[in-house]
Amino acid sequence: MTYTLPIETDRLTLRRYVESDYDDLLKLQSNPDVTRFLLYDPKTPEQVKETLASRLADVPMDGPDQALTVAVIQRETGQHVGEVTLFVESFDHQGGEIGFVFHPEFHGRGFAAEAAIELLRLGFEELEMHRIIGRLDAANTGSAKLLKRLGMRQEALFRQNEFLKGEWTDEAVFAMLRDEWIKRS
Structure with missing residues (x-):
């Protein structure tokens, strides 16, 4: 599978991570408001170094359980505003999953949707891909609204599906098919 980076939009550049992104990634992944709905707690500086090392690795996207995570940079300022990830869930079924994490100070500006x-x-x-899903903690209403704005539809609500951070959480699943993407475009 091949893909082209960087990706330029009107306001953003989506690019591979570079070493100098460490401080921005630390600011993102160590923030309890950011990690509230994620699978991990706020990360330590050492954990963020490990995360950055994995982000710097060249990902060929040639097998299941691969992920491409790119830094989202505001073109006008050069500021790191967040990151988006595309996971390969299944090559046989041409399935993927999308994820996004943005700095709270950049919420409400449309950057997450644009990326x-x-x-x-x-x-x-x-x-x-034939199908791309988005999975999230059902309490994360902001991300659910974003997935709907992207044209994804909610397909499932799994009650008390995961035990995270000391409590049972509900999981919502949204999806879009390639045919729906083509019609939307």
Whole structure:
């Protein structure tokens, strides 16, 4: 599977991580408001170094359980505003999953939607995926609204599906098919 980076939009550049992104990634992944709905707690500086090392690795996207995570940079300022990820769930079934994490100070500006649309485009048009899902803690209403704005539909609500951070959480699953993407585009 091949894909083209960086991706340029009107306001953003989606690119591979570089060593100098460490401080921004630390600011993102150590923030309890950011990690509230994620699978991990706020990370230590050492854990963020490990995360950055994995982000710097060249990901060929040539097998299941691969992920492409790119830094989202505001073009006007050069500021790191967040990251988006496209996971390969299954090559046989041409399935993927999208995820996004943004600095709270950049919420409400449309950056997450602008970046996520490009990852959906990459998944459907360049990687020829048939179906892309978005999974999230059902209490994360902001992300659910974003997935709906992207044209994804909610397909499932799994009650008390995961035990995270000391409590049972509900999981919502949204999805889009390539045919739906083509119609939307």
